[in-house]
Amino acid sequence: MRRIPIYIAALFAGISCAKQQPRIETGDLLFQVGAESAMSRAITDATQCDSRLNFTHVGIVLAAEGADSVLEATSNGGVCTTALGEFLDRSARIGSRPAVVAMRLRDTSGVAASVARARSFTGLPYDYSYRPDNNRMYCSELVWESYRDSLGVRIFPARPMNFRAADGTMPAFWTELFEKLGEPIPEGVPGTNPNDMAHDPHLEEIGRWF
Numbered sequence: 001m002r003r004i005p006i007y008i009a010a011l012f013a014g015i016s017c018a019k020q021q022p023r024i025e026t027g028d029l030l031f032q033v034g035a036e037s038a039m040s041r042a043i044t045d046a047t048q049c050d051s052r053l054n055f056t057h058v059g060i061v062l063a064a065e066g067a068d069s070v071l072e073a074t075s076n077g078g079v080c081t082t083a084l085g086e087f088l089d090r091s092a093r094i095g096s097r098p099a100v101v102a103m104r105l106r107d108t109s110g111v112a113a114s115v116a117r118a119r120s121f122t123g124l125p126y127d128y129s130y131r132p133d134n135n136r137m138y139c140s141e142l143v144w145e146s147y148r149d150s151l152g153v154r155i156f157p158a159r160p161m162n163f164r165a166a167d168g169t170m171p172a173f174w175t176e177l178f179e180k181l182g183e184p185i186p187e188g189v190p191g192t193n194p195n196d197m198a199h200d201p202h203l204e205e206i207g208r209w210f
Contacts, residue, residue, distance in 0.1 A: 022102040022207025027111035028061040029143060030070060031198045033092040033099035053099065055194040058139050059087060060118050060146070061102070071118055073137040078125040088209060097210040103203040110149055118146035128177065130161065130186050140192040155202055158190035 024030075034056035059072035059082070068084040091098040105111060127136035137145070140156075147155045163174045163185050170185070178185045197203075 020207070022209070024061045024063055024068065024102050024206070025104070026061055026063045027108065027115050028063075028102050028104045028206065029197075029203065030059045030061060030087065031055040031101045031103060031194055032057040032059070032087070032090070033094075035090055035092050053101070053198075055101075055198050058143055058194040058197060060115065060143065062115070071115075071122070071142075073121075073124075073126055073139045073142045075126050075128070079121045079123060079137050079142060081122070091209075094210040099210055101198070101208045102206050103198065104206045105147070105155070105202055106204055107202070110147075110155075114147040114155075117148070118142060121146070128181060129183055130191055131189060132158070132191065140194050140197050143197065144192045156192060156197055156200055158192055159196065160188045161186060161191040161193070163187055 031053075032055060033053055057072070059070035061084075062069045062071055062081065070082050070084055070087040071079070072082055072087070073079045074082075088098040088100060091100050093099060121137055121142060124135060124137050127134065127138040127141060129136065130138055130141075132141070144154060144156050144158060149155055164170055164187070174185055
């Protein structure tokens with residue numbers, strides 16, 4: 001019988017050390033360090049900064065009691081809704097936990113309209129061309145197009161895109177992709193990427209899974 005308090009103490013110690021899950025709400029943005037792939041490496045090479053985290057993907061939270069999901073644009077599904085657990089499972093790991101950071105707009109007054117706009121794009125194919133206004137969407141383009149202020153102005157800026165690695169070379173992934181598409185690489189065309197977006201002053205971090 002003397003062992004029971006020891007077991008209880010160990011149980012509570014384990015609970016106290018467990019990582020607190022971020023309290024996410026509909027319209028929050030989840031920035032993800034993607035699991036290793038040719039595409040994630042190419043994105044990281046072109047968009048990495050000096051921070052420890054280099055995000056390769058972003059999705060929009062659709063919160064519901066016990067069944068949270070993420071609206072996202074993926075290369076294998078286009079604009080679709082994914083269960084939160086599946087989204088987290090696809091992430092790279094930091095200390096065996098998903099490398100995902102949750103962020104929220106500092107001004108949430110227009111979030112409901114922005115999420116409704118994002119939902120309207122469901123079913124659009126993935127934008128491998130990374131160009132605006134072509135009825136296709138890549139992940140940060142979905143957020144860029146959807147999140148607007150009360151005047152209809154996009155909250156997040158578009159900047160000239162860079163596809164080159166830090167040493168100035170063009171990764172083979174991009175060369176081969178655009179050769180297959182029969183299109184020029186849209187170097188310098190206005191666009192967005194998750195890493196830039198994650199550092200936008202309109203956002204504040206509300207939690208992380210690691």
